Amino acid sequence: MDTILAPIMWLVSWVMYGIHWGLTNLFGLAEGSGPAWVLSVVGLTIVVRLLILPLYNKQINATRQTQILQPEIQKIQKKYKGKKDTVSQQRQQEEMSALYKKHGTSPFASCLPMLVQMPILFSLFRVLYAFPRIAEGERGPLGPIDVTTAEAFENSTVFGAPLSASFGTASEASLPINVRIVAGVLVAFMVVSMFYTQKQLTMKNMPDSAMDPSNPAFKTQKYMLYGMPFIYLFSGAAFQVGVLVYWAAGNIWNIGQQTWFIRNNPTPGSQAYRERQERLRKKRLRKGMSEEEAETLAQEEAAAAGGQRQQPMSKERAKKAGLEKNVVESPAEVEEEDIDPSEVRGKDGLTDAERARKRYERRQAERARSKAKQEQRKKKAQQNNKKRNF
Known part of the structure; x- marks a missing residue:
């Protein structure tokens, strides 16, 4: 896997090293081990989120268009309901493709930010996995990360939990209880924040016409609402504290970004859209406009x-x-x-x-x-x- 992810791992290590250099030389944080390395992981999150912001905008627009098109999608699905022959299935796909093309969207556009972030997440996992080996001399430097830098990173902690330690390797750390507590709290925060963001999208920013229990897209959203946090609950135990910090910072960014978009640019016909229209109406009335x-x-x-x-x-x-x-x-x-x-x-x-x-x-x-x-x-x-x- 390292061979495939090597370019991204090299880039991730340089971004973290550059942020650490800026924090120590420009903002006066202590060099070597310390909070600068923890903040470099948070800084990596911010850099990645800013880079994928155009993709996030595209995801929001694609999700909105898909939700608005649900009545037309359901009409096509009802039209070919029970028809399993090849010709009918092909015509259904052609009509669905024509509908998406007409409105300039795609069912896969909403997955772009996730697809871009996954290689970065796995690369960060492999970079943090390589830090102890670099510090012990078992492998060569990774970009700017040499033995001295790796040792400083190894000694950096979050409430006593080393950044390269995980829930599964807590027994190998000097303070195993701290590792388990910090990892458990971060995993719990990930689960809660993921559930909150999914619930915002599913319940508050989805038009009433798309919230039909028989609607396949609505069913998928509900499965994600309860399924994704459940997956994080188990997969989070395998990730290092540094990866959990990256993930937690990303979820905080998501909450703020999504809240802004839903408040200021909601999907027409949704609860958030009605709330925005009511706020605008009250604002206009305060300015002296008649009802x-x-x-x-x-x-x-x-x-x-x-x-x-x-x-x-x-x-x-x-x-x-x-x-x-x-x-x-x-x-x-x-x-x-x-x-x-x-x-x-x-x-x-x-x-x-x-x-x-x-x-x-x-x-x-x-x-x-x-x-x-x-x-x-x-x-x-x-x-x-x-x-x-x-």
Whole structure:
């Protein structure tokens, strides 16, 4: 395995050594063994996360598109349900591929960050495994890591637990109880943080249409919600304390990054999206915007994000439906005197309400033109039929 991972191991060792050098020479941390080596592992986590940030953005967008497309995916699956012949299976795959291609996504795009991180994680595992052997002279230097550097790393601890020790090799350490406690706490934190991040994605940032218990994608998400932490519970005991520190720091980064994305860029139709729309509505009301204007803008944003805009209802229709008290007037019905003159105007000289009204009127005009064209085509078709009858 070292032969395959050798380039990544060499790169990982140089990144850790460079961060350690910066911490000791620029920030005054003690050279040799000490917290600088622990922080170098944390620094490696930050470097890796920053490098894969574009992939993470792609993963978020791919996951969101897949969730939004679930109703259409289910239609295709129902269409070919029970058809096991080769032709039907091939057509189903072709229709699914065409759907993903149309919306610019792929079911595998959400796995990219994990696929990139796994070689780095295994390389770090092998680098930490090589440190004791380098310190004892059993193998040659690894990049900048020589005997002296390896010994300093070996003597660096996290609450008395050496970075290269693991739960399974605790008996070989000078303080085996410390190793077991630190490793156990880090593994427990990994399990809890992984469960939390998966639950955020599954329950809070998934549209209601995708949360059908019969939906295969939703089932997969639920399996991951409970399965991945369970796997970490057993696999974490085999990793060194340094790897667990890397993993724990990565999970903390994930929680912060994911919380920001879900709060500021949630999936349309999800609980997080409704909470964001409510926050924006309250913010606009605090700025002096009326309830009707805030509702109109919220509907415009929902339509732009791929949601469905609630169509304005006239007062007569509202009376028939028994909703007169809850009528939301259309932008076209908002009178000029109802607009707050102190409202902030944009570069085009319009307020948000005036801009919303213009958008509404433009759509109404487009609908009228479209309707007129349809009627014209019908008349032509009728005239052609009359001529053929003669």
